[in-house]
């Protein structure tokens with residue numbers, strides 16, 4: 511009889527990102543996105559802004575950080591608070607074993623529990639659809655750089671939130687309480 515092989519996701523511990531994880535996360539970003547990541551509009555929105563500590567998670571396997579998701583505070587139209595999700599990344603050698611989905615589920619659940627209303631991201635709709643992300647109507651959100659409109663997605667944690675906001679998106683540099 512074949513012994514059950516534990517999947518990568520079941521061998522992972524999911525926990526909040528800690529400052530000591532920064533180098534390991536940076537290495538995953540380099541391996542998954544390469545140097546082009548620095549030119550992305552989403553990267554520029556996050557630059558110099560602390561991610562939300564309570565929502566930014568890592569997957570750790572055998573003491574090694576193998577996946578990460580970050581959520582960063584943004585303001586839409588100057589005043590409406592929302593979250594920007596990303597980067598979401600998993601070490602290439604462990605991809606398609608459920609780690610990305612597990613990070614997504616956990617961070618979105620925490621965001622909802624903490625009373626957040628809207629999450630925006632730039633990514634592939636087929637991957638993010640099961641988590642409630644839909645394409646943002648054209649022209650609704652403006653960004654400080656180019657964004658492919660087909661990849662601009664939002665998930666309403668409180669139904670109707672997207673309809674009530676609009677305008678330029680910028681980093682929320684208000685220090686966290």
Ligand SMILES: CC(C)(COP(=O)(O)OP(=O)(O)OC[C@H]1O[C@@H](n2cnc3c(N)ncnc32)[C@H](O)[C@@H]1OP(=O)(O)O)[C@@H](O)C(=O)NCCC(=O)NCCS
Pocket residue numbers: 542543598599600601604605606607608609610611612632633634636637
């Ligand atoms: C995308 C990523 C985070 C997914 O995490 P993961 O742990 O590898 O994937 P999961 O196990 O959660 O999900 C795997 C499923 O998602 C699908 N998938 C992965 N990337 C996808 C994409 N970009 N678009 C659509 N589907 C995708 C896989 O085909 C697989 O489908 P299946 O379950 O039907 O077999 C990871 O592969 C990664 O780091 N990729 C490079 C960086 C990146 O593209 N980040 C996301 C920015 S949009």
